[in-house]
Amino acid sequence: MTLHAIDLSVSRGGVAVLEGLNFSLSPGTALVLRGPNGSGKTTLLRTVAGLQPPLAGRVEGGGEEIAYAAHADGLKAMLSVSENLSFWASVFGTGDIVAALRAFDLEALSDRLAGTLSAGQKRRLGLARLMVTGRAIWVLDEPTVSLDAASVELFAAAVRTHLGQGGSALIATHIDLGLDTELLDVTPFRAVWRASDPDEAFL
Numbered sequence: 001m002t003l004h005a006i007d008l009s010v011s012r013g014g015v016a017v018l019e020g021l022n023f024s025l026s027p028g029t030a031l032v033l034r035g036p037n038g039s040g041k042t043t044l045l046r047t048v049a050g051l052q053p054p055l056a057g058r059v060e061g062g063g064e065e066i067a068y069a070a071h072a073d074g075l076k077a078m079l080s081v082s083e084n085l086s087f088w089a090s091v092f093g094t095g096d097i098v099a100a101l102r103a104f105d106l107e108a109l110s111d112r113l114a115g116t117l118s119a120g121q122k123r124r125l126g127l128a129r130l131m132v133t134g135r136a137i138w139v140l141d142e143p144t145v146s147l148d149a150a151s152v153e154l155f156a157a158a159v160r161t162h163l164g165q166g167g168s169a170l171i172a173t174h175i176d177l178g179l180d181t182e183l184l185d186v187t188p189f190r191a192v193w194r195a196s197d198p199d200e201a202f203l
């Protein structure tokens, strides 16, 4: 399923952040978002994932096919690594957690409580969760934060496999993942602050 952003404008706290975005994300492809801090990448991802409505325009073709991974890992601290993955597998109606454990080198940690993991290990578990969702469109916000170089490689390999299986990924990241991706710099789409009409101010 191809995701389309059409004349999309997004806002935060009622203020326009990005305006006039148009892009498509086809099966088997990844699109990397670039832009300085505060430019609106998270806001765009949240809108694409359906967590907030667009200010204008629309997103088509995502819906139930989207798996969103935000800055926070959303783990259950008092469940083990494998229990966390099994929980998400049951929520999404998928079965196999073995491939996800293996892909993110979590097998040796499978019985550890998630709350006792290091930051990078938590992030690996948060990303492994994507694999058990069974969803085709991964929407990822700074997925490599806290990851060491080897773990970044594991993540890049997981994305490569996902794309090879016909999935797609929209990723905000400041680092080069070594993947064959298209880049979208959001900078030219930053909303222009508009002063209100002077007449209006004096009404």
Ligand SMILES: Nc1ncnc2c1ncn2[C@@H]1O[C@H](COP(=O)(O)OP(=O)(O)OP(=O)(O)O)[C@@H](O)[C@H]1O
Pocket: 012, 013, 017, 035, 036, 037, 038, 039, 040, 041, 042, 043, 044
């Ligand atoms: N809850 C909020 N209320 C009001 N403004 C917000 C809120 N959250 C973020 N913003 C503002 O919205 C703008 C876009 O923020 P956003 O988090 O989308 O940027 P970003 O490109 O993801 O930044 P970074 O690279 O630092 O993660 C920023 O100016 C930010 O200060």
